[in-house]
Amino acid sequence: xxxATLPAPEDRILSVGEITRAIKELLYGAFPGQWVKxxxxxxxxxxxxxxxxxxxxxxxxxxxxxxxxxxxxxxFPPRDGLEVEAFGEISVYEPRGNYxxxxxxxxxxxxxxxxxxxxxxxxxxxxxxxxxxxxxxxxPRYPRTVGVVTSPVGAAVRDIVKVLRARWPVxxxxxxxxxxxxxxxxxxxxxxxxxxxxxGGADLLIVGxxxxxxxxxxxxxxxxxxxxxxxxxxxxxxxxxxxxxxxxADLAADVRAATPSNAAELAVRDANAVRRDVADxxxxxxxxxxxxxxxxxxxxxxxxxxxxxxxIHDLFAYxxxxxxxxxxxxxxxxxxxxxxxxxxxxxxxxxxxxxxxLKRRVAEARTRLEPSPKRLTDLVVGRIHDARRLTISxxxxxxxxxPRRVLERGYALVKxxxxxxxxxxxxxxxxxxxxxxxxxxxxxxxxxxxxxxxSDAAREGRRRR
Amino acid sequence: xxxxxxxxxxxxxxxxxxxxxxxxxxxxxxxxxxxxxxLEDSIARYEEGMKLQRxxxxxxxxxxxxIERLVEKGGTPATEDMGRESQESNEGExxx
Numbered sequence: 001x002x003x004a005t006l007p008a009p010e011d012r013i014l015s016v017g018e019i020t021r022a023i024k025e026l027l028y029g030a031f032p033g034q035w036v037k038x039x040x041x042x043x044x045x046x047x048x049x050x051x052x053x054x055x056x057x058x059x060x061x062x063x064x065x066x067x068x069x070x071x072x073x074x075x076f077p078p079r080d081g082l083e084v085e086a087f088g089e090i091s092v093y094e095p096r097g098n099y100x101x102x103x104x105x106x107x108x109x110x111x112x113x114x115x116x117x118x119x120x121x122x123x124x125x126x127x128x129x130x131x132x133x134x135x136x137x138x139x140p141r142y143p144r145t146v147g148v149v150t151s152p153v154g155a156a157v158r159d160i161v162k163v164l165r166a167r168w169p170v171x172x173x174x175x176x177x178x179x180x181x182x183x184x185x186x187x188x189x190x191x192x193x194x195x196x197x198x199x200g201g202a203d204l205l206i207v208g209x210x211x212x213x214x215x216x217x218x219x220x221x222x223x224x225x226x227x228x229x230x231x232x233x234x235x236x237x238x239x240x241x242x243x244x245x246x247x248x249a250d251l252a253a254d255v256r257a258a259t260p261s262n263a264a265e266l267a268v269r270d271a272n273a274v275r276r277d278v279a280d281x282x283x284x285x286x287x288x289x290x291x292x293x294x295x296x297x298x299x300x301x302x303x304x305x306x307x308x309x310x311x312i313h314d315l316f317a318y319x320x321x322x323x324x325x326x327x328x329x330x331x332x333x334x335x336x337x338x339x340x341x342x343x344x345x346x347x348x349x350x351x352x353x354x355x356x357x358l359k360r361r362v363a364e365a366r367t368r369l370e371p372s373p374k375r376l377t378d379l380v381v382g383r384i385h386d387a388r389r390l391t392i393s394x395x396x397x398x399x400x401x402x403p404r405r406v407l408e409r410g411y412a413l414v415k416x417x418x419x420x421x422x423x424x425x426x427x428x429x430x431x432x433x434x435x436x437x438x439x440x441x442x443x444x445x446x447x448x449x450x451x452x453x454x455s456d457a458a459r460e461g462r463r464r465r
Numbered sequence: 466x467x468x469x470x471x472x473x474x475x476x477x478x479x480x481x482x483x484x485x486x487x488x489x490x491x492x493x494x495x496x497x498x499x500x501x502x503x504l505e506d507s508i509a510r511y512e513e514g515m516k517l518q519r520x521x522x523x524x525x526x527x528x529x530x531x532i533e534r535l536v537e538k539g540g541t542p543a544t545e546d547m548g549r550e551s552q553e554s555n556e557g558e559x560x561x
Contacts, residue, residue, distance in 0.1 A: 141484055141487075142487065144482075161532065165529075169527065169528035169529065170524060170525070170527040170528060170529050171529060172529055172533070173529070173532050173533070174532075174534070174535050175532055175547065176534070176535040177534065192535070196542070198542050199543075271525050274487075274521075274525060275522070275525055277487075278518055278521050278525075281490045281491060281494055281518075282514055284494045284497075284498075285490075285493055285494055285510065285511055285515075286514075288494070288497035289510075292497075292500075292507055293504075296504065
């Protein structure tokens with residue numbers, strides 16, 4: 001019998017709680033922090049944000065819990081069947097009396113080796129200079145055509161197209177649809193980049209995909225993709241996963257975008273901002289030219305006020321005065337000429353009888369005036385009146401010229417013995433009988449003395465009379 | 466924007482290059498700011514600037530609606546139409 005192995009009743013009897021706590025401490029002491037590898041099963045994400053599942057292998061299974069604060073830092077979405085490596089401590093859940101692994105970190109199994117390989121590749125390509133800043137090409141400011149290398153399905157391509165169109169509606173988008181994860185993805189991506197480069201029609205490329213686990217993004221870490229990006233002559237914006245994910249493709253690209261939408265924002269400017277820029281430039285052109293014209297106008301005005309220009313004004317005034325003077329003299333000359341003409345007219349009238357002449361002139365003037373406008377008619381009619389007044393005054397002058405009228409002024413006509421008027425003293429001899437004809441009446445006289453002389457003497461003689 | 470052909474097309478000489486026009490406009494402003502131009506040249510630049518503005522605004526007001534696909538045709542890269550982008554749906558359902 002093994003009765004002796006039974007403890008004495010009074011010796012050490014533990015409550016359930018006591019023994020559970022003892023087990024808890026024992027296990028915690030044995031496994032304070034431990035990596036465990038297994039396959040996820042019975043995965044459950046609680047609304048609280050905590051994750052509950054089992055890790056299992058062919059022989060056993062282990063309850064696991066991952067609390068929200070740690071679960072949030074996972075770089076992949078856990079799911080049933082996924083092989084993982086989890087790090088945590090063994091804890092006992094007292095209410096149920098079972099033990100579990102409380103996971104602090106978890107990664108996809110084998111990722112450690114993968115990450116080591118990645119580091120090695122990164123080091124090698126960096127040594128070749130593929131990530132050098134000096135290799136980066138500037139992006140065109142106003143691309144006309146954007147090439148997009150990504151999956152034709154999913155949010156990434158939609159985001160890229162939507163943002164490109166919203167910002168720069170005229171942009172031409174050419175898509176190279178590729179597999180972005182799984183078997184053959186890297187080769188397709190590299191080939192598409194190379195094809196775009198050979199085509200030459202794209203001003204820049206966006207290469208990328210939406211977020212995913214580190215394995216989902218793996219194609220963008222592969223050497224063939226990195227080399228294609230580095231070799232491309234077309235500038236490339238990479239947009240792989242989210243902000244936190246950095247792939248070797250990102251390091252080789254000319255510009256790295258945080259997300260696909262962000263890549264589209266970096267690719268094209270916002271048309272509204274450009275519109276404002278254009279308006280601003282044009283306003284500056286306008287202001288500059290206007291300012292220049294205003295300045296020139298002021299300079300011109302200032303010049304006009306200066307002495308030199310005032311002198312020109314004075315010169316003008318001088319010439320004006322001279323012209324007035326000359327005009328006055330010209331008028332005087334004309335008037336003199338007019339006097340001569342008048343005299344001629346007087347003679348003409350005396351010869352032909354001016355009334356007939358005047359009638360003829362008026363008739364001529366009338367016929368010339370027929371088709372003329374009224375103002376001209378008035379003008380000429382005025383002239384005719386003037387002419388009439390002139391002729392009346394001439395008529396009076398002519399009357400004044402009548403010898404009888406002359407006699408009224410105290411002159412006398414001398415008739416010689418032959419009855420003709422005597423015009424010269426030379427025509428007479430001493431003792432000649434002459435007749436003096438006055439305005440009223442006549443008188444006979446005898447010549448007693450003759451004083452001969454030239455015309456001057458004759459004129460003098462006449463004046464003296 | 467009407468485009469003659471959907472292949473390796475940077476040979477559309479007639480089409481105004483937006484970037485060149487923008488740079489030209491910026492240069493005109495710089496030249497005018499330098500104040501070294503003759504009056505005649507200033508006026509000429511002014512007129513050119515206004516012309517550039519019309520062209521640039523024209524481009525800004527245009528909109529492309531198609532998406533093309535890059536393919537290989539007889540060993541040479543070429544593009545083909547993938548169809549029009551849907552206009553009403555904000556979901557941005559692409560025609561592929």
